[in-house]
Amino acid sequence: MVFVMNIVKIMTKYWKVFLLQGIGYTLLLSIIAVAGGAFFGSLMALAKRSRLKILKFIINAIVAVVRGTPVLLQLYIGVFVFPLIIPKLSSLPYIYSVSIVLIINSSAYVSEIIRSGIEAVDIGQMEAARSLGLTQKTAMLSIVLPQAIKNILPALGNEFIMVVKETSLASTFFVGELMTAYLKVKGNTYLTMECLFIVGVLYFALTYILSKILKAWEGRMKARA
Amino acid sequence: MPEVMLDIKNIYKNFGDLHVLKGVSTTVEKGEVVVIIGVSGSGKSTLLRCMNLLEEPTYGEVWMEGKLMTPVDPYLHFDVLRTSKTYKGLVAGGLSDEEAIHKIKDEDLLKEKHPKTEGPEYAALMKKIYGDYHIDINLGRQKMGMVFQNFNLFNNKTVKENITLAPVKIGKQRLKDAKKRGETVTKTAVDIEKEANEKAMKLLERIGLQDKADAYPSTLSGGQRQRVAIIRALAMEPDVMLFDEPTSALDPEMVGEVLDLIRDLVKSGMTSVIVTHEMGFAKEVADRVIFMHDGVIAEEGTPEEVFNNPKNPRCKDFLSKVLY
Numbered sequence: 045m046v047f048v049m050n051i052v053k054i055m056t057k058y059w060k061v062f063l064l065q066g067i068g069y070t071l072l073l074s075i076i077a078v079a080g081g082a083f084f085g086s087l088m089a090l091a092k093r094s095r096l097k098i099l100k101f102i103i104n105a106i107v108a109v110v111r112g113t114p115v116l117l118q119l120y121i122g123v124f125v126f127p128l129i130i131p132k133l134s135s136l137p138y139i140y141s142v143s144i145v146l147i148i149n150s151s152a153y154v155s156e157i158i159r160s161g162i163e164a165v166d167i168g169q170m171e172a173a174r175s176l177g178l179t180q181k182t183a184m185l186s187i188v189l190p191q192a193i194k195n196i197l198p199a200l201g202n203e204f205i206m207v208v209k210e211t212s213l214a215s216t217f218f219v220g221e222l223m224t225a226y227l228k229v230k231g232n233t234y235l236t237m238e239c240l241f242i243v244g245v246l247y248f249a250l251t252y253i254l255s256k257i258l259k260a261w262e263g264r265m266k267a268r269a
Numbered sequence: 270m271p272e273v274m275l276d277i278k279n280i281y282k283n284f285g286d287l288h289v290l291k292g293v294s295t296t297v298e299k300g301e302v303v304v305i306i307g308v309s310g311s312g313k314s315t316l317l318r319c320m321n322l323l324e325e326p327t328y329g330e331v332w333m334e335g336k337l338m339t340p341v342d343p344y345l346h347f348d349v350l351r352t353s354k355t356y357k358g359l360v361a362g363g364l365s366d367e368e369a370i371h372k373i374k375d376e377d378l379l380k381e382k383h384p385k386t387e388g389p390e391y392a393a394l395m396k397k398i399y400g401d402y403h404i405d406i407n408l409g410r411q412k413m414g415m416v417f418q419n420f421n422l423f424n425n426k427t428v429k430e431n432i433t434l435a436p437v438k439i440g441k442q443r444l445k446d447a448k449k450r451g452e453t454v455t456k457t458a459v460d461i462e463k464e465a466n467e468k469a470m471k472l473l474e475r476i477g478l479q480d481k482a483d484a485y486p487s488t489l490s491g492g493q494r495q496r497v498a499i500i501r502a503l504a505m506e507p508d509v510m511l512f513d514e515p516t517s518a519l520d521p522e523m524v525g526e527v528l529d530l531i532r533d534l535v536k537s538g539m540t541s542v543i544v545t546h547e548m549g550f551a552k553e554v555a556d557r558v559i560f561m562h563d564g565v566i567a568e569e570g571t572p573e574e575v576f577n578n579p580k581n582p583r584c585k586d587f588l589s590k591v592l593y
Contacts, residue, residue, distance in 0.1 A: 169421060169424070172415075175414075175417075175502075176414075186434065187425065191425050
């Protein structure tokens with residue numbers, strides 16, 4: 045009973061920290077990471093299919109390193125190393141460096157998702173398009189990619205949900221997302237369990253709603269093709 | 270003299286260590302129907318796919334209507350060979366012209382094929398031949414329709430879109446290029462789409478599938494899909510049609526409708542190259558039959574010659590197994 049009462053108390057006083065700042069920053073970071081990841085991930089996936097061996101090697105190396113090391117470690121490295129490379133970052137809040145790390149991380153995963161999605165399309169589709177005299181680019185854009193997207197979307201949705209959860213690691217640098225909100229409120233109220241519970245429910249609600257939206261979207265894409 | 274459409278010169282195709290084609294040369298004349306037969310793995314499909322460069326030949330040249338589609342193969346041009354440093358070295362060493370060319374060919378002395386190592390004269394001539402005769406692969410392919418064993422209709426497009434996609438895309442590209450060159454164009458992009466749609470409907474009517482125009486390929490039977498695939502190729506108004514085992518993936522009761530359409534097509538004078546296992550059909554439509562064995566043309570002739578009186582023992586053996 046006390047537990048519930050405490051939660052109500054916390055929420056009446058700190059709802060802005062959780063709902064506006066916390067969820068706001070979590071969503072902002074996730075969207076930046078996934079949008080950037082989708083953009084750079086697509087470029088990386090295309091680069092991987094190019095004939096330039098050096099380009100392929102670099103991309104493969106990035107993907108291997110990103111997938112082979114913890115995100116937390118990548119965040120640390122990013123936050124401390126990026127300002128050395130780009131001096132302007134040192135005067136800006138950590139969230140900029142954190143965003144860059146999350147984009148790189150997400151790009152690596154998305155590029156793998158897109159690559160496998162493209163490879164899952166029957167090679168005969170490309171051959172048929174080329175045999176009609178269409179260029180590689182046209183064949184890719186009008187025939188292969190639209191079919192690949194159907195393979196890609198579900199996995200991309202999963203990646204989005206993973207990223208939402210991974211942003212919690214950014215709380216290490218106090219950037220203001222949900223987990224930071226937890227740290228702040230806990231620091232003020234000393235009510236650890238209650239704060240954890242609130243944040244847990246919010247994360248779950250966020251990912252649950254997201255998964256439902258993505259599922260509906262997938263369904264629509266499937267119905268159209 | 271009959272007009273040569275497709276000229277295949279000394280094609281070799283290696284997949285790594287696997288040598289699938291070992292020097293195949295043939296020509297296809299305008300209006301001719303060439304049927305390629307042979308056991309699985311004899312290289313007949315690879316040969317067909319080399320004709321429109323879906324497989325790039327390792328050596329050799331493919332000429333379509335007097336235009337070169339592959340890179341220049343120096344071994345096929347004596348004048349090029351004679352400009353090479355290797356040749357000059359051999360002649361200076363006391364060999365006759367003929368001996369030197371033989372030696373270069375037999376021992377594959379131009380293996381590097383790098384223009385620079387054979388001297389500027391050689392590089393210049395290679396470049397000149399390329400410049401004079403080479404056309405963009407896509408332009409060559411637009412004149413060759415290809416029909417695949419597995420139909421390969423575009424799954425994300427309706428039947429009509431499958432047929433109109435290439436004519437519309439390529440038509441619009443040509444329009445853009447013409448405008449860029451400053452030519453006056455009478456057609457608009459809308460006209461191109463309209464024409465393509467009308468043509469698609471006419472072609473669909475021809476095969477009696479006009480009511481399937483807006484259906485997706487997945488809802489069609491195998492025979493219907495293959496017939497759509499054939500008219501999709503026809504929509505580009507090709508000069509040659511290549512058929513890669515067009516009935517092999519079909520249920521037996523659907524083979525007939527596809528063969529009927531192909532028969533109609535070749536009877537109307539369409540130049541065709543057909544890889545098939547349907548011997549009865551081959552006998553009926555072919556002007557010339559090619560029997561492939563182990564990456565080379567083992568026997569070649571009219572259907573009567575090849576089917577009734579084969580000379581090559583392999584061909585005899587093959588026919589005794591497939592004919593009853």
